[in-house]
C-alpha cells in the first residue's frame with residue numbers, strides 16, 4: 001500500500017508588502033498559489049522551477065518555518081497546519097530541512113560534536129548515549145569520530161554538508177526537505193552527496209522533498225517530480241514519464257535544455273521569450289500566458305483545470321484540458 005507521509009492541499013502564501021509613512025500593506029508577493037502535492041514513504045519528490053517560483057517557500061511552510069496564508073498540511077494522516085505547543089515540537093522533530101549553504105547553517109564557534117549534541121538535547125533524544133549516537137551518525141554519513149572535534153572551517157564543503165545531514169538525522173526524522181542540497185558544492189562532490197542521500201533513503205526509508213533547478217539532479221534521484229511556475233504547480237508525474245513525455249509548454253521548454261545521450265531523440269532547445277514573471281500580480285489565469293507560444297484567449301481568462309492523463313501524470317494547461 002502506498003503511504004503518503006506529507007500531503008499539502010491548496011497551499012498559498014502571500015507575503016504582505018508594507019510601505020508608506022503609515023507602514024500599511026500596499027500589496028502582496030504572491031509566492032505560492034494553490035499548490036497540492038504529496039510525498040510518499042521512502043520516496044524522493046522533486047520540485048523544480050525557475051528562481052522565484054516559490055519552491056523554498058513551499059519547503060519552509062511544510063517544516064513550519066512559516067505559516068501558509070491558506071491550505072492544509074497533512075503529516076502521517078493528521079492535519080498539522082495549525083498545531084502549537086507540544087504537538088508542534090513533536091512535529092519539528094519529525095521533519096527537517098537541509099539548506100543550500102552548509103556553512104551558513106552551522107555555528108562557526110561550535111565543534112561538530114557540540115552541534116550534534118545540542119540538537120539531540122533540544123529534542124530530548126538519545127538521553128545518556130548522545131555521544132555514541134553522534135559517532136554512529138558520523139559513520140552513517142561517511143565520516144569518522146575524529147571529525148566530531150572539528151570546527152566548520154576545518155572541514156571541506158562536502159564534509160560540511162555531510163555534517164548538516166547528520167544533524168538533521170540526529171533527531172530521527174521521517175521527512176527531510178532538501179533545498180538545493182548540492183548547489184554550493186564542486187561538481188565531483190555533488191554526486192557523492194547525492195549518493196549518500198540515496199543510500200540513507202534505501203536503508204532508513206526517509207522521504208525527501210528535493211528542491212532544485214537542476215534537472216540532471218532530478219533525473220538522478222527523484223521518483224516523482226512537480227514543476228512550478230510563478231507559485232503554481234503546472235505539471236506532476238513520475239520522473240521518467242515527465243522526461244519522456246512532458247505535456248506543459250513550460251515543462252517542454254525546461255526539458256529541451258537537458259542533453260540526451262541518444263542523438264535521434266535530441267530536441268531543439270526552446271528559448272523562452274518574454275520577461276520572467278512578476279510575483280506581485282495576483283495569479284488568476286494561466287501563470288505562463290505571457291511566455292507561452294500557444295497562448296489562447298481562454299488562457300488569459302481562466303486557470304486551466306487539473307487534467308489527469310493517467311499513470312499519475314497530471315497537467316494544468318488548456319491545450320490538454
Ligand SMILES: Nc1ncnc2c1ncn2[C@@H]1O[C@H](COP(=O)(O)OP(=O)(O)OP(=O)(O)O)[C@@H](O)[C@H]1O
Pocket residue numbers: 015029030031049050051052053054055056057058213279
Ligand atoms: N519572507 C519573504 N518576504 C517577502 N517575499 C518573499 C519572502 N520569501 C520569499 N519571498 C518571495 O517569494 C517568491 C518566491 O520565493 P522562493 O524563495 O520561494 O522561490 P524559489 O523558487 O525558492 O527561488 P530560488 O530558486 O531563487 O531559490 C519570490 O518572489 C521571493 O522574493
Ligand code: SF4
Pocket residue numbers: 248249250286287288289290292293294295296299304316317318319
Ligand atoms: S494554458 Fe494556455 S498559456 Fe498556459 S501553458 Fe497552456 S496553452 Fe500556454
Ligand SMILES: [Mg+2]
Pocket residue numbers: 055056057179
Ligand atoms: Mg529557493
